[in-house]
Amino acid sequence: MHxxxxxxxxxxxxxxxxxxxxxxxxxxxxxxSRDSHDGEKTATTSFHSTPVLSPVxxxxxxxxxxxxxxxxxxxxxxxKPWKQIDIIEEEGLLQGDDRRNGLPRRCYFLxxxxxxxxxxxxxxxxxxxxxxxxxxxxxxxxxxxxxVRIQAGSDxxxxxxxxxxxxxxxxxxxxNTGTFFGxxxxxxxxxxxxxxxxxxxxxxxxxxxxRRSQRLVSVAVMGNRIPLYGSGASLSSTTGMPTVPxxxxxxxxxxxxxxxxxxxxxxxxxxxxxxxxxxxxxxxxSPVSLKKSCTHD
Numbered sequence: 142m143h144x145x146x147x148x149x150x151x152x153x154x155x156x157x158x159x160x161x162x163x164x165x166x167x168x169x170x171x172x173x174s175r176d177s178h179d180g181e182k183t184a185t186t187s188f189h190s191t192p193v194l195s196p197v198x199x200x201x202x203x204x205x206x207x208x209x210x211x212x213x214x215x216x217x218x219x220x221k222p223w224k225q226i227d228i229i230e231e232e233g234l235l236q237g238d239d240r241r242n243g244l245p246r247r248c249y250f251l252x253x254x255x256x257x258x259x260x261x262x263x264x265x266x267x268x269x270x271x272x273x274x275x276x277x278x279x280x281x282x283x284x285x286x287x288x289v290r291i292q293a294g295s296d297x298x299x300x301x302x303x304x305x306x307x308x309x310x311x312x313x314x315x316x317n318t319g320t321f322f323g324x325x326x327x328x329x330x331x332x333x334x335x336x337x338x339x340x341x342x343x344x345x346x347x348x349x350x351x352r353r354s355q356r357l358v359s360v361a362v363m364g365n366r367i368p369l370y371g372s373g374a375s376l377s378s379t380t381g382m383p384t385v386p387x388x389x390x391x392x393x394x395x396x397x398x399x400x401x402x403x404x405x406x407x408x409x410x411x412x413x414x415x416x417x418x419x420x421x422x423x424x425x426x427s428p429v430s431l432k433k434s435c436t437h438d
Contacts, residue, residue, distance in 0.1 A: 268401050272322060272408045277350075277397050279412050281313040281435040282357075283428035284391070286420060290381050296368040303373030304366045307341045309333065311362055311391070312428075316355035323351045324397045324410070331360050331393040333418075336372040340364045345393075383422050391416040413438040
């Protein structure tokens with residue numbers, strides 16, 4: 142190579158135009174100040190505006206620091222989804238445990254209900270069985286005929302026949318043998334018949350009988366102008382009173398209901414009472430004993 146002389150250098154410098162060096166663009170990055178571990182410094186946040194050279198023109202140290210910040214930020218962003226997945230999995234496991242634990246609780250409740258019903262049914266059955274032998278006892282005492290009259294007349298259709306009018310009173314005792322329950326007592330009409338013709342009847346008033354107690358019941362049995370048709374020929378007389386003993390039949394049904402356990406256990410007792418009575422015209426207005434003349438079914 143040939144060394145250039147001072148005149149050549151001067152001519153080259155004079156021939157080339159004067160060029161100013163290119164301006165480097167400046168970048169300003171606004172970043173929050175670092176959070177310290179102390180409580181006092183976290184309360185305040187400062188921002189620094191620092192001129193930063195372009196990535197091309199910036200020194201290697203600035204490039205390294207910026208890449209380090211970006212890599213830390215990306216790492217923190219990548220960690221968040223994993224934490225959320227872990228939380229979701231833990232919640233799913235807890236819900237699965239609740240489902241597994243919920244099934245035995247329902248089973249325990251169902252077992253308790255079934256056991257309670259079985260015990261209650263057994264208790265009710267025991268009470269029902271214990272109350273069955275405790276049937277009420279009925280004893281028919283007597284009947285008294287206060288008035289008996291037979292006279293000629295006609296029925297509703299105008300057929301002439303003998304007609305009977307009767308007024309009597311029936312007495313019987315009712316005893317409740319139950320040791321732990323009372324009973325409600327009703328009865329069918331008390332009927333007094335002659336030759337299958339009902340000549341008198343009466344209704345008993347319903348009543349309540351407490352446990353292990355008894356009462357005397359009176360029922361008025363009456364009939365007014367009951368047609369006898371052909372059956373009354375042997376009973377008619379000039380005095381209007383029967384002259385011979387008259388066979389009569391008395392029957393009614395007593396119904397007793399006990400409420401042992403409310404309306405769940407309520408045993409019923411039925412007594413059918415049938416009595417054979419002889420009406421003696423000579424013993425009117427006197428009680429006729431029926432102790433040995435009645436049957437109870």
